[in-house]
Amino acid sequence: MNAAGTPGRDGLGEMIGLEITGHTADEVTGRVEVTDRILQPAGLLHGGVYAAVAESMCSMGTYLAVYERGETAMGQSNSTTFLRPVTEGHVSARATPRHRGRTTWVWDVDFTDPEGRLCAMARVTIAVRPAP
Amino acid sequence: MNAAGTPGRDGLGEMIGLEITGHTADEVTGRVEVTDRILQPAGLLHGGVYAAVAESMCSMGTYLAVYERGETAMGQSNSTTFLRPVTEGHVSARATPRHRGRTTWVWDVDFTDPEGRLCAMARVTIAVRPAP
Amino acid sequence: MNAAGTPGRDGLGEMIGLEITGHTADEVTGRVEVTDRILQPAGLLHGGVYAAVAESMCSMGTYLAVYERGETAMGQSNSTTFLRPVTEGHVSARATPRHRGRTTWVWDVDFTDPEGRLCAMARVTIAVRPAP
Amino acid sequence: MNAAGTPGRDGLGEMIGLEITGHTADEVTGRVEVTDRILQPAGLLHGGVYAAVAESMCSMGTYLAVYERGETAMGQSNSTTFLRPVTEGHVSARATPRHRGRTTWVWDVDFTDPEGRLCAMARVTIAVRPAP
Numbered sequence: 001m002n003a004a005g006t007p008g009r010d011g012l013g014e015m016i017g018l019e020i021t022g023h024t025a026d027e028v029t030g031r032v033e034v035t036d037r038i039l040q041p042a043g044l045l046h047g048g049v050y051a052a053v054a055e056s057m058c059s060m061g062t063y064l065a066v067y068e069r070g071e072t073a074m075g076q077s078n079s080t081t082f083l084r085p086v087t088e089g090h091v092s093a094r095a096t097p098r099h100r101g102r103t104t105w106v107w108d109v110d111f112t113d114p115e116g117r118l119c120a121m122a123r124v125t126i127a128v129r130p131a132p
Numbered sequence: 133m134n135a136a137g138t139p140g141r142d143g144l145g146e147m148i149g150l151e152i153t154g155h156t157a158d159e160v161t162g163r164v165e166v167t168d169r170i171l172q173p174a175g176l177l178h179g180g181v182y183a184a185v186a187e188s189m190c191s192m193g194t195y196l197a198v199y200e201r202g203e204t205a206m207g208q209s210n211s212t213t214f215l216r217p218v219t220e221g222h223v224s225a226r227a228t229p230r231h232r233g234r235t236t237w238v239w240d241v242d243f244t245d246p247e248g249r250l251c252a253m254a255r256v257t258i259a260v261r262p263a264p
Numbered sequence: 265m266n267a268a269g270t271p272g273r274d275g276l277g278e279m280i281g282l283e284i285t286g287h288t289a290d291e292v293t294g295r296v297e298v299t300d301r302i303l304q305p306a307g308l309l310h311g312g313v314y315a316a317v318a319e320s321m322c323s324m325g326t327y328l329a330v331y332e333r334g335e336t337a338m339g340q341s342n343s344t345t346f347l348r349p350v351t352e353g354h355v356s357a358r359a360t361p362r363h364r365g366r367t368t369w370v371w372d373v374d375f376t377d378p379e380g381r382l383c384a385m386a387r388v389t390i391a392v393r394p395a396p
Numbered sequence: 397m398n399a400a401g402t403p404g405r406d407g408l409g410e411m412i413g414l415e416i417t418g419h420t421a422d423e424v425t426g427r428v429e430v431t432d433r434i435l436q437p438a439g440l441l442h443g444g445v446y447a448a449v450a451e452s453m454c455s456m457g458t459y460l461a462v463y464e465r466g467e468t469a470m471g472q473s474n475s476t477t478f479l480r481p482v483t484e485g486h487v488s489a490r491a492t493p494r495h496r497g498r499t500t501w502v503w504d505v506d507f508t509d510p511e512g513r514l515c516a517m518a519r520v521t522i523a524v525r526p527a528p
Contacts, residue, residue, distance in 0.1 A: 011171045012178035015147060039143045040191060040207075046144035047191075047207040048184020055179040059172060075172075075179040076500070077473065077521070079211040079343055081370055081387065083363045098385060099347045103499070103523075104472070106345055106385070108372075118363060121370070123345065123387055125473070127499075208368070209341065209389070211475055213502055213519065215495045230517060231479045235367070235391075236340075238477055238517070240504075253494060253502070255477065255519055257341070259367075275435045276442035279411060303407045304455060304471075310408035311455075311471040312448020319443040323436060339436075339443040343475040 013056040016049055020057070021092075028061040028095040034088050044085040047120075050093075050111055051080045054122035057095040058107040062126040065100070072131040076104065080122040089114030095124075103128055145188040148181055152189070153224075160193040160227040166220050176217040179252075182225075182243055183212045186254035189227040190239040194258040197232070204263040208236065212254040221246030227256075235260055277320040280313055284321070285356075292325040292359040298352050308349040311384075314357075314375055315344045318386035321359040322371040326390040329364070336395040340368065344386040353378030359388075367392055409452040412445055416453070417488075424457040424491040430484050440481040443516075446489075446507055447476045450518035453491040454503040458522040461496070468527040472500065476518040485510030491520075499524055 010018070016038050022029040032038070032053055040046040055075050062073035092112050099106040104125055111120040142150070148170050154161040164170070164185055172178040187207050194205035224244045231238040236257055243252040274282070280302050286293040296302070296317055304310040319339050326337035356376045363370040368389055375384040406414070412434050418425040428434070428449055436442040451471050458469035488508045495502040500521055507516040 008171075008173040008175060010173050010178075011167075011169045012148070012180050013172075015169055016144070016180075035143075037143045037147055039140070040145075040188070041140040041142050041195075042204065042206070043140060044206070046142075046184065047187040047210055048144050048148075048180060051183030051187070051210060051212065052178065052180020055183070056172070059179075063173075072174065074174070074176070074217070075214050077211070077213045078179055078183060079209070079387070079475070080183065081209045081389070082207050083365065083370065085206070099345075099382060101347065106347065121362060121387070123343070123385070125345070211343070211519070213495075213521070215497065215502065231477075231514060233479065238479065250495060253519070255475070255517070257477070272435075272437040272439060274437050274442070275431075275433045276412070276444050277436075279433055280408070280444075299407075301407045301411055303404075304409075304452070305404040305406050305459075306468065306470070307404060308470070310406075310448065311451040311474055312408050312412075312444060315447030315451070315474060315476065316442065316444020319447070320436070323443075327437075336438065338438070338440070338481070339478050341475070341477045342443055342447060343473070344447065345473045346471050349470070 010056050012052055016052055018053055018056055028057045030057055031090045031092045033090050034086055044087055045091060047082055050120045050122060051078050053093050054078060054080060054109040054124050057093060058124040058126050061095060062105045066128050070131050071128050074127045074129060076125040076127040078122060078124050080120060082120050084113065084117060084119040086113045086119050142188050144184050148184055150185055150188055160189045162189055163222045163224045165222050166218055175219055177223060179214055182252045182254060183210050185225050186210060186212060186241040186256050189225060190256040190258050193227060193229065194237045198260050202263050203260050206259045206261060208257040208259040210254060210256050212252060214252050216245060216249060216251040218245045218251050274320050276316055280316055282317055282320055292321045294321055295354045295356045297354050298350055308351055309355060311346055314384045314386060315342050317357050318342060318344060318373040318388050321357060322388040322390050325359060326369045330392050334395050335392050338391045338393060340389040340391040342386060342388050344384060346384050348377060348381060348383040350377045350383050406452050408448055412448055414449055414452055424453045426453055427486045427488045429486050430482055440483055441487060443478055446516045446518060447474050449489050450474060450476060450505040450520050453489060454520040454522050457491060458501045462524050466527050467524050470523045470525060472521040472523040474518060474520050476516060478516050480509065480513060480515040482509045482515050
């Protein structure tokens with residue numbers, strides 16, 4: 001959201017090709033296509049992509065749930081664990097809120113490779129604050 | 133590194149504008165310019181940028197230390213904590229290896245804003261494995 | 265496990281009163297009674313208890329799955345998030361393996377308070393190594 | 397602290413033998429003796445001990461800095477990384493506040509074995525809230 005409280009564009013999300021595929025109160029889903037532009041030097045999907053996707057999805061999900069009551073959302077911590085390398089195809093992400101607190105939300109994000117295997121997991125804490 | 137063991141390009145690092153400014157056995161330093169392309173919707177530097185920078189720097193630092201003995205480096209976990217929003221200027225990063233184990237290296241990365249204040253921290257675990 | 269590969273006693277687990285209530289290939293369950301001896305100064309269940317319970321349960325679950333093939337398990341990282349204070353009754357824990365890798369297992373542990381509400385979560389990485 | 401705002405006893409800290417050896421505005425130091433009572437089944441210092449020590453020291457350090465202005469401290473997350481097994485002697489801990497925010501403090505804790513080698517690290521986030 002910008003100064004006026006209206007959500008702006010997710011620059012990094014767009015740059016890496018994040019596509020939001022679903023959004024309800026209980027989950028946010030998305031996916032990203034593995035292209036050369038988001039690999040690391042060994043030819044694998046760069047770990048920063050998982051963290052960025054998780055950050056975008058959890059911030060968005062929290063923001064959409066709290067902005068009507070005059071609050072905003074800001075990332076506080078992002079802990080991503082990489083389980084299995086991915087080199088091509090789409091990686092899918094599913095974010096679920098595990099805790100909706102007054103001042104923090106905690107989300108789990110599971111990432112699956114094109115064969116549906118868990119390839120990474122993130123746990124993200126989003127701070128909820130009065131909108132500026 | 134690609135299949136031949138030669139380091140390839142860091143696609144995501146290039147895309148976000150990561151500039152490596154120094155590299156010794158005891159630290160890797162870098163910086164990134166805060167542009168519209170890497171903001172999140174509220175106009176702040178996107179949290180995924182910190183995680184991506186940390187991941188690139190720590191993977192590179194580990195790889196350069198182990199590849200001569202036939203090993204390679206692969207991110208295992210990345211835990212980033214966001215302390216202070218940044219909206220413009222350059223963010224600087226300094227990565228230091230805290231543990232150089234046989235199978236894992238653990239790094240700390242401190243990020244500072246243009247005024248030199250700590251704005252984020254990452255702890256990154258890189259797996260060391262025999263090169264393919 | 266001791267030098268002979270036979271599991272020894274879990275000193276800390278016993279001291280805090282950890283009771284293992286179930287164990288299958290897909291989960292380990294346990295509980296701990298909240299007594300004065302494991303509180304922190306404000307009268308809440310000490311955060312270290314959650315971390316200790318998670319560590320004991322995930323190490324045990326991994327060890328029991330790998331020791332027959334001559335491997336052992338050793339904690340590598342433990343990340344616990346505290347969601348809701350608990351002051352009395354029993355806290356229940358359920359640990360599920362999310363990734364069974366060749367060299368690491370990753371577990372999620374959910375903790376619930378006496379009313380069944382999620383009060384803490386842990387993500388634990390256990391290294392799998394050849395037994396000594 | 398108890399309901400009256402007066403710090404109570406650190407039950408778990410006492411039980412594991414935590415000794416606070418120093419406290420200034422910029423660090424808290426402590427140590428714990430490795431005894432049978434706090435080992436895990438393989439005969440190594442239990443990972444939960446590191447997490448508990450870190451939690452006690454960082455909560456104490458934050459509490460002592462904020463209680464005079466009517467605030468209290470409560471653990472929010474604790475992420476501990478285990479680097480090197482310890483089987484006997486004393487483990488020393490040094491906690492330093494890396495961020496003193498209005499609503500959260502973030503600490504780093506380094507643990508060293510009897511030979512002075514880094515054996516574990518913790519990053520701890522403590523929430524600062526109005527005292528009840």
